[in-house]
Amino acid sequence: MEKRDVVIIGGGPAGLAAAVELKKKGIEDILIIEREKQPGGILRQCIHDGFGLTRFGETLSGPEYAQRFIDQAAQYHVEMICNATVIDLSSDRVVTYDSREGLVQIQAKAVILTMGCRERTRGALAIPGTRPSGIYNAGVAQSYMNLFNTMVGREILIMGSGDIGLIMARRFTLEGAHVKGVFEVLPYPSGLPRNIEQCLNDYNIPLYLSHSVVDIKGEERIEGVTVVQVDENMKPVPGTEKEFSCDTLVLSVGLIPENELSIAAGVELDGRTKGAFVDENYQTSTEGIFAAGNVLHVHDLVDFVSLEAEALADGVVRYLNGEAQKDCEIEVVPDRNIGHVIPQRVSGKRDFQVSMRVRRPMGRCRITLRQGENTVVSKVVPKAIPAEMIQFKVPSDKINSGEKIEVLVNEQ
Amino acid sequence: MNSRKFVCIICPNSCEIEASVEDGKIQAISGNKCKKGEEYVVQELTDPRRTISSSVLIEGSFLPLCSVRLTKPVPKKEIFRVMEEINKVHLKAPVSAGDVVIQDVCGLGSDVIVTKNMERV
16 A cells, blocks of 8 residues: 555645645655645635735735745645545545545544535435525626636625625625625624625625524426514514515525545544644644644634644644553633634643634633633633634643643633 | 725635825724725725726636636726727636736726736646
């Protein structure tokens, strides 16, 4: 069987950044396996700009941002095989992939999971009604329009206010379609405020908060939907039903890390992130298997995906050098106002980066990492919303061994 | 004097800015984390501008479309006129990111450039 030091599954922004960073740190024997014809992942279809402000200090479109890393990967002679799909990963790090050359198996010393995420579909929402054509996930519509020159419809309704849906509302409008409204079941938008502003408000597209689609009509093609207002418990308010006609319904209702392979390798998943449990080295519960980017937890900005994958490279280098990594025994546990926290385990011996999302919009609040009565670090943020990930460095000097670290948020 | 709220679109911080405005001039401003927020508010009050991205037809490559964007923001009211010009472009592969496909589109001082390397296949 072929042997490799590092196999990276997925050549999107996380996989490319991890590969380049490993090369910079002297790891030579790396292979990226990518299922599409070209590397770049989802950025290939994200043709809008706004990427790279954190990482490069300038605003780029998705393909340009990806190209920076593709160029660097080429410059560092990163080996990559495209058009190849990994179909199995074992807990002892045997990677099986399918390609034009047939079925290939590689024994890797370390495996990096950078498979990204998938969109939640209509099936997951259980919307009643018929099953006509004309219902698309936002990312699928984006791929049709931006890669394959296929317009999805003319009279469009959008369910969910995730960023991809907002970006597509603007894209549909620029291409001559009429976006009649965006319906969000929550009392606040799921996407970033800047996207509400520049994708909806700029084009006078109405946003209906606390509204849900309760019926879909049409036989061959969708003809309309019934929308209802919901109360604070997300229960429909009787008498608020409204009919909207449309030829297309676009769903932008969340992303789920794609972890089929992780499960096959025995990697334990966190029910909150739907991604792996990781330690401060981004190592999963399966030794030698690491994860970063949207496969670990869904990010709002690709800049933070790249930075996370670069941080992961340090952990992989330590692992390949045989440094003990089974010393991460301190649990990191979020309180009920925080949706999730990464990493979920730390050693307490190294500084680490903590990432989290709050569950509901909050004004000025204090975020504290606490071990019993001992404050490890405490920060004040001017506002916190579920759409924006919060990240900061945690110094290890105040962490004691053993006891769990609680992450608390208090609105001030 | 009236007070207006803005959401800055310059960076992902999405600062919520409150500005008191008189005769199109800012009297007081709060909520912006940086100087760019203030520049954004002034721009919004006097001449709101946006950058847009789109795609154009390309012949002879692995996909039928190539992505493009503006190099500088253009007045908001001109966006659809710019889109009309972008829609007239037909490219032939190969092209590289940064290639200018329309110089000074609609005379607005912004170029339309390719944002993707697309080789000939």
